[in-house]
Amino acid sequence: MTKIGYVQLAPVLGDSSPTIGIIDGLADEFQEADLVVLPELCNSGYNFTSIDQARATAEDAQNGPFVQYLHSLCIKHNQHIVAGINELAEDGKPYNTAVLLGPNGHIGKYRKLHLFLNEKDIFAPGNLGLPVFDLGFCKLGMLICFDWIFPETWRALTLKGADIVCHPANLVIPGLCQRAIPVHALMNRIFIVTANRVGQEGDLTFTGLSTMANPKGEVLCQAPETGNHVAVVDVDIALAHDKMITPRNHVIADRRPEEYTELTRTVPGEHP
Numbered sequence: 001m002t003k004i005g006y007v008q009l010a011p012v013l014g015d016s017s018p019t020i021g022i023i024d025g026l027a028d029e030f031q032e033a034d035l036v037v038l039p040e041l042c043n044s045g046y047n048f049t050s051i052d053q054a055r056a057t058a059e060d061a062q063n064g065p066f067v068q069y070l071h072s073l074c075i076k077h078n079q080h081i082v083a084g085i086n087e088l089a090e091d092g093k094p095y096n097t098a099v100l101l102g103p104n105g106h107i108g109k110y111r112k113l114h115l116f117l118n119e120k121d122i123f124a125p126g127n128l129g130l131p132v133f134d135l136g137f138c139k140l141g142m143l144i145c146f147d148w149i150f151p152e153t154w155r156a157l158t159l160k161g162a163d164i165v166c167h168p169a170n171l172v173i174p175g176l177c178q179r180a181i182p183v184h185a186l187m188n189r190i191f192i193v194t195a196n197r198v199g200q201e202g203d204l205t206f207t208g209l210s211t212m213a214n215p216k217g218e219v220l221c222q223a224p225e226t227g228n229h230v231a232v233v234d235v236d237i238a239l240a241h242d243k244m245i246t247p248r249n250h251v252i253a254d255r256r257p258e259e260y261t262e263l264t265r266t267v268p269g270e271h272p
């Protein structure tokens with residue numbers, strides 16, 4: 001069995017130090033997890049009004065202070081952590097990124113492909129594709145918040161072999177994503193961990209209800225709408241290897257991709 005978990009909290013806008021204090025206060029509750037997921041933009045908060053404000057709190061995805069702090073937890077707890085960070089990249093641009101860390105440090109990262117509303121004014125769009133990392137005990141993909149509404153992302157990660165998708169989030173539309181998570185898990189026969197944030201920044205209220213779902217589409221646990229919350233559950237990762245939905249139906253092999261060629265065609269339109 002593998003222990004997977006989420007940490008729901010309210011990252012502080014513009015300063016990672018108090019957020020590190022909050023995570024430290026919750027660390028005892030997730031110390032036994034093999035893999036734990038934290039929300040989107042955990043080192044910086046979310047609701048920036050300018051690129052300069054975002055850049056001021058962005059950090060290197062390997063050596064930044066927040067990432068180094070998370071690495072120290074990975075060593076202390078002998079665990080893996082996925083966390084959303086505001087990344088300052090080599091090109092000088094901020095990216096909305098998820099990092100994957102283990103006891104030996106930085107393993108990989110994913111940069112958010114589908115930017116939500118005003119994020120389009122702040123962050124550069126993701127340019128690292130949809131990587132899957134083999135950790136030995138599981139194959140892991142990452143998505144960030146609004147990516148959830150694109151079924152292609154979950155499917156692509158499944159086709160690349162992901163058993164589990166870690167999904168740091170700062171969800172603001174009440175309830176929608178949380179309802180979709182078990183459905184994406186069911187349709188791809190994968191585990192999903194959505195670590196959402198809570199609290200308020202300006203006119204935005206974040207919706208909590210962090211969720212874990214299994215390949216049967218069952219909700220394994222869900223956090224409250226408000227407040228810090230940690231959950232760790234035992235799962236059998238091998239369940240994600242069984243893609244049979246009936247004794248005669250395999251959700252991947254039964255597909256008819258020759259009928260889905262529209263999926264790779266770009267649709268012209270306004271994307272301001």
Ligand code: ACM
Binds near residue numbers: 040145146169171172
């Ligand atoms: C979101 O993508 N943070 C809503």
